[in-house]
Amino acid sequence: GDKDEEQVLEVGATQVPHAEILEQVKPELKKKGIQLEIVVLQDYVTPNKAVEEGELDANFFQHVPWMKATNEERGWHLKKVTGVHIEPMGAYSKKIKKISELKKGATVAIPNATSEMTRVLLLLDKEGLIELDNRKGDKKLKNIKENPKNLKFKTLESAALPRFLGEVDLAVINTNYALQADLNPVKDALFIEGKDSPYVNVLAVKEGNENDKRVKELAKALHSPKIKKFIEEKYKGAVVPAF
Amino acid sequence: MFNEIDWATIWQATGETAYMVGISTFFTALFGVPLGILLVVTDTGQIWEKHWVQKAVATVVNIFRAVPFIILVLFLFPLAKFLVGTSLGPTAATIPLIAGAAPFYARIVETALREVDKGVVEAARSMGSTRFQVVVNVLLPEATSALISGLTVTCVTLISFSAMAGVVGGGGLGDAAFRFGFQSFNDGMLVTCGVLLVMMVQLVQWIGDWFSRQLDKR
Amino acid sequence: MFNEIDWATIWQATGETAYMVGISTFFTALFGVPLGILLVVTDTGQIWEKHWVQKAVATVVNIFRAVPFIILVLFLFPLAKFLVGTSLGPTAATIPLIAGAAPFYARIVETALREVDKGVVEAARSMGSTRFQVVVNVLLPEATSALISGLTVTCVTLISFSAMAGVVGGGGLGDAAFRFGFQSFNDGMLVTCGVLLVMMVQLVQWIGDWFSRQLDKR
Amino acid sequence: MIELKGISKTFPSQKGNQPVKALQNVDLHVAQGEIFGIIGRSGAGKSTLLRLVNGLETPTNGTVRVDGQEISQLAEKELRYARQKIGMIFQHFNLLQSRTVWKNVAFPLEMAKKPKETIRRKVDALLEQVGLSDRAQAYPSQLSGGQKQRVGIARALANDPKVLLCDEATSALDPETTSSILDLLREINRETGITLLLITHEMSVVQAICHRVAVMEGGQIVERGEVKSVFGNPKHSVTKQFVQQTEWMQSSDFPVQSTEKTRFHCSPDEMQDVWAKIGPAVQSGRVKVSVSERELKADGGMTFLIDGKREDVEQLLDSLHEEADLEVNVHV
Amino acid sequence: MIELKGISKTFPSQKGNQPVKALQNVDLHVAQGEIFGIIGRSGAGKSTLLRLVNGLETPTNGTVRVDGQEISQLAEKELRYARQKIGMIFQHFNLLQSRTVWKNVAFPLEMAKKPKETIRRKVDALLEQVGLSDRAQAYPSQLSGGQKQRVGIARALANDPKVLLCDEATSALDPETTSSILDLLREINRETGITLLLITHEMSVVQAICHRVAVMEGGQIVERGEVKSVFGNPKHSVTKQFVQQTEWMQSSDFPVQSTEKTRFHCSPDEMQDVWAKIGPAVQSGRVKVSVSERELKADGGMTFLIDGKREDVEQLLDSLHEEADLEVNVHV
Ligand SMILES: Nc1ncnc2c1ncn2[C@@H]1O[C@H](COP(=O)(O)OP(=O)(O)OP(=O)(O)O)[C@@H](O)[C@H]1O
Ligand SMILES: Nc1ncnc2c1ncn2[C@@H]1O[C@H](COP(=O)(O)OP(=O)(O)OP(=O)(O)O)[C@@H](O)[C@H]1O
Numbered sequence A: 001g002d003k004d005e006e007q008v009l010e011v012g013a014t015q016v017p018h019a020e021i022l023e024q025v026k027p028e029l030k031k032k033g034i035q036l037e038i039v040v041l042q043d044y045v046t047p048n049k050a051v052e053e054g055e056l057d058a059n060f061f062q063h064v065p066w067m068k069a070t071n072e073e074r075g076w077h078l079k080k081v082t083g084v085h086i087e088p089m090g091a092y093s094k095k096i097k098k099i100s101e102l103k104k105g106a107t108v109a110i111p112n113a114t115s116e117m118t119r120v121l122l123l124l125d126k127e128g129l130i131e132l133d134n135r136k137g138d139k140k141l142k143n144i145k146e147n148p149k150n151l152k153f154k155t156l157e158s159a160a161l162p163r164f165l166g167e168v169d170l171a172v173i174n175t176n177y178a179l180q181a182d183l184n185p186v187k188d189a190l191f192i193e194g195k196d197s198p199y200v201n202v203l204a205v206k207e208g209n210e211n212d213k214r215v216k217e218l219a220k221a222l223h224s225p226k227i228k229k230f231i232e233e234k235y236k237g238a239v240v241p242a243f
Numbered sequence B, C: 001m002f003n004e005i006d007w008a009t010i011w012q013a014t015g016e017t018a019y020m021v022g023i024s025t026f027f028t029a030l031f032g033v034p035l036g037i038l039l040v041v042t043d044t045g046q047i048w049e050k051h052w053v054q055k056a057v058a059t060v061v062n063i064f065r066a067v068p069f070i071i072l073v074l075f076l077f078p079l080a081k082f083l084v085g086t087s088l089g090p091t092a093a094t095i096p097l098i099a100g101a102a103p104f105y106a107r108i109v110e111t112a113l114r115e116v117d118k119g120v121v122e123a124a125r126s127m128g129s130t131r132f133q134v135v136v137n138v139l140l141p142e143a144t145s146a147l148i149s150g151l152t153v154t155c156v157t158l159i160s161f162s163a164m165a166g167v168v169g170g171g172g173l174g175d176a177a178f179r180f181g182f183q184s185f186n187d188g189m190l191v192t193c194g195v196l197l198v199m200m201v202q203l204v205q206w207i208g209d210w211f212s213r214q215l216d217k218r
Numbered sequence D, E: 001m002i003e004l005k006g007i008s009k010t011f012p013s014q015k016g017n018q019p020v021k022a023l024q025n026v027d028l029h030v031a032q033g034e035i036f037g038i039i040g041r042s043g044a045g046k047s048t049l050l051r052l053v054n055g056l057e058t059p060t061n062g063t064v065r066v067d068g069q070e071i072s073q074l075a076e077k078e079l080r081y082a083r084q085k086i087g088m089i090f091q092h093f094n095l096l097q098s099r100t101v102w103k104n105v106a107f108p109l110e111m112a113k114k115p116k117e118t119i120r121r122k123v124d125a126l127l128e129q130v131g132l133s134d135r136a137q138a139y140p141s142q143l144s145g146g147q148k149q150r151v152g153i154a155r156a157l158a159n160d161p162k163v164l165l166c167d168e169a170t171s172a173l174d175p176e177t178t179s180s181i182l183d184l185l186r187e188i189n190r191e192t193g194i195t196l197l198l199i200t201h202e203m204s205v206v207q208a209i210c211h212r213v214a215v216m217e218g219g220q221i222v223e224r225g226e227v228k229s230v231f232g233n234p235k236h237s238v239t240k241q242f243v244q245q246t247e248w249m250q251s252s253d254f255p256v257q258s259t260e261k262t263r264f265h266c267s268p269d270e271m272q273d274v275w276a277k278i279g280p281a282v283q284s285g286r287v288k289v290s291v292s293e294r295e296l297k298a299d300g301g302m303t304f305l306i307d308g309k310r311e312d313v314e315q316l317l318d319s320l321h322e323e324a325d326l327e328v329n330v331h332v
């Protein structure tokens, strides 16, 4: 491209941490003659739709399973450019110190977004709190086969989970929200997703645009050591770089 | 696609919406009417001119109407805990619903009461009615028809507001339509929940219109 | 805590809210008034009794009021693209805002018009006015005061509704309060945005009340 | 001009109420240019009858014709034109609260899309006539009851109607305003041949202005005819009661169909001479003599009015003048 | 009972309007048990004056006392009690649209917390008196104008007020209903000593019921006094016009303060003899003679009414009887 001519790159993102991370690469791209416009969006459908329809050049908010599901159901054509970070999901409590202390009939709060449901249930299954009917495909609460502790599930808005932590025995919380609520995922989580999680957050574009020069520059910038450092320092383990 | 409809979820959601909307409509009326009355009677030239009361009530009403519902939910959860013993679930969701809708209905009540013929209020005053009697025996009965249609509007607004009850796990049809329908790409669920919502609104509207017409004596 | 307030963001958000609410209030009035008029004049015993029109309009209005705002946003996405050339940002957000608020205002208009003295409508009819003239020269002017206070209520509702404009990147004060304040546990931002929202509501209320009082000739 | 045939009107029963038979088989014919009065007790059905004429109520049975057109059969557009030619003064004024006095009167003209200048001229003139020029910019809520009624009258006249329906048009007015309004109506009637159908409970109004009168009771017309014959020789008990209670009243300002009118006073000592002249004149039927103030003056004398053809009146006056000490003050 | 001192009332100017001086320095004293009439042209300030009495308007200047209490100085609670004793009939009825006729009349009693049974009895009796028993369950919107006014009258009387303010209470009523309402008011006045302050533009009403009358013009009382003296000898031009236009009307059904009353007819040939007797009798001031029908009968004769103390009337009648061919029909 022409160095003098600034090229605009519009990327949809959720506020934390995606928009904050993107904010860090702005100067880097500026040097390359690319003006990064961050469009902050609040739900999980709009950003994909906007990319599919060409309203946005790329988005950065989702993990691969969600993107796949969207493509399948809607017949859209989103494509992963590169993975950036993982936000491991963790379980927190104000009432117990160890997971073994969890009583029978305890209340467990989980995010109400259907996009997180499978992930949460798989995590609980992995920790042995419940048993799912099988481990493939999308999961809902009714896929729970065994519930030895007779746990009661409450589905709440993800952002609200930390606020209601005191109200329940256990809450499974996205790390970004836990962090904002001054919870330390490393110290406070009773258990947390490992780095092996498939839920890496990716930069995504519409199929065919993955070789767009601007997108490539963005991907490159996101993988820079500077960003790695930023993520590690800012999020202190709650958000883990995946590169 | 329609065979994926999870009827158990839908009926539960319908029940939750009916429950939340029913309870919160009741309390909205309970708080909204007195607030609306206060807004009117304490105003200049009215039967209980009290400027500071007017200002105070108007400000409180405006604050509650200014705060986005989602923030209202999260701010009022201690209150919910205190009032209904829980800060989660449909019952807890009624607290922010009421807090959001009551000031709104208060404004509608205000408008309705201001429409009451001043001559009639004068007549009642001239017969030595107390202010309280004027409110109970003149303002409210004369405005009943408008009060009812205002409550219908409010109730319908509550139905669509209650979609946000998902924040505190209140559930309901709107929330189900969004999560199990829209987010899960299940158009069957989406349409079913949507149709049920519209039917609910239509029902409320019919009942409201019927009462309003019965009570309109002009 | 207060030193963390990002004023640039706040001013931008204030501008966005003013922009969205301004535009959508205008169009809400533009669509809501005719819809409200239709709801009244086509009803039994009114000047243009047409039951099927009444039913059709009532149903459309109810559908738009039944659908939760968030779903409305997502469904009206293509419409926004078509109408304003973009489906993201404050301008696009006005489309669902209008779609949500216009039917609501239509109901308020309906209530206001029903309050107009039937004798006056009769007088106008007896002077050979067309139905159109009755609407323009009698119903609307006689109800102006109630129409304005209804528009005030609607405008305030739009201010709090616009908090959800964040879904399509519309931004605004409500969204800022939620994202930068609430989600980020930044109470300074939260309070500042909240205060600005309340001030905005208060301002709208003042202006509305002033106009309403000016136009009330009874 | 107005023709009602076999009209019945029943208001359907409502919760806790019997249906109300407001009109029962009423026939009525009002000729072009006629001033027709309707009297009757409260609730007799007068307003309902009037409202049928411009289609504000539709009859349960029967037909209503105005100017040859059957009102209930007219299409929307024709009805509108028909109505522009039928003015109506409402019992409850029905003014637009949101318009000033001036704009209220201008209303029917605006509706008929008259040019601005015409409207201005017409409205100013009408307000002058009803004596409200100084309140032109006031709103109805700032007016007294009588002022509101006068606005309603001006409004009804604005469009130069061919038929004017008046529902108690003067009942909220003091005698002076009433008489000036009646003068106005009579004048318009004479000049434009407007047909007037008016409801009133003031016999004096009927007396002053109506050619014919109908008496209503229980939804029916129980008596009708020339004003003088109905009131002079009432047959139905309602009419009798009305006439008895409202004494036959005729003042100099309400000439019935007189051509000339003269007033004179005589003291008791002139009385014998005067009587010798007017007694025979009255018996001959050529003039009418009435008493202008009912009570005898302190001097025991009386003021008389003479009414009749110019030459007859003058002849009587001349014969009265022959008496040297007779004071005769002539007011034409 | 009612005492207004130096009352002025100015309605402040509004956009496009001059301020309206509705009342200017008005003094008025109405004694307990008195029936006081106020007449005046439309817009003279009558309604405004009335509304000051029960505090619906506050005077710009001056004091209003009712039953010794200064209305504008009363605390809320006292004002309420004072008002329960002041009934008011409104020019525009001001009925509650949401209540039936029955419940409208019951309203002031409910407000005063009267027992149910008392209310039932009282309301039924009042509706009977105003002739609306059969419309008890109707809503105001289903009533004719006169029926609404009668509901307003019944409502004003419900609480057995000591003072009754009537703003054109009978102006929408036919003569028969008017006379029955006036009878009712007079009866209540006689029985309970109620004080009545009434606005009317019907001279006949003033004549029929009022003890004293005040004439208003341009916000001032321009003339006042005994009804007979004001009307019999009008001084101000407004009064003169009123009296002239509404002729002095006195029928057998509206006895003023007469003790006895007699009516007789005489033909023209008897006239000279009769005049010789009544002329001097009137001049002596012992009796009043008035004419009962204004127009001379076809025989050129007249019907007279004699009014005065029993002995004086009888003396005159006796002297008239002395004339052999005089027909005297006595109605007491
Ligand atoms: N609220 C008001 N604002 C302004 N002017 C008013 C108001 N009320 C009355 N007026 C004016 O005050 C004057 C006196 O009014 P009022 O109602 O006392 O007249 P009235 O003698 O009762 O006349 P009517 O016989 O027509 O009822 C009128 O000129 C009227 O227009
Ligand atoms: N909309 C209505 N519904 C039911 N009854 C009605 C309605 N309008 C009028 N009536 C009844 O019909 C009868 C005739 O009413 P109308 O108004 O014609 O009387 P009116 O002769 O004009 O009396 P007034 O002199 O008191 O105005 C009354 O008994 C009245 O109560």
Ligand SMILES: [Mg+2]
Pocket (backbone or CB within 6 Å): D046, D047, D048, D091, D167, E144, E145, E146
């Ligand atoms: Mg009538």
Ligand SMILES: [Mg+2]
Pocket (backbone or CB within 6 Å): D144, D145, D146, E046, E047, E048, E091, E167
């Ligand atoms: Mg008045």
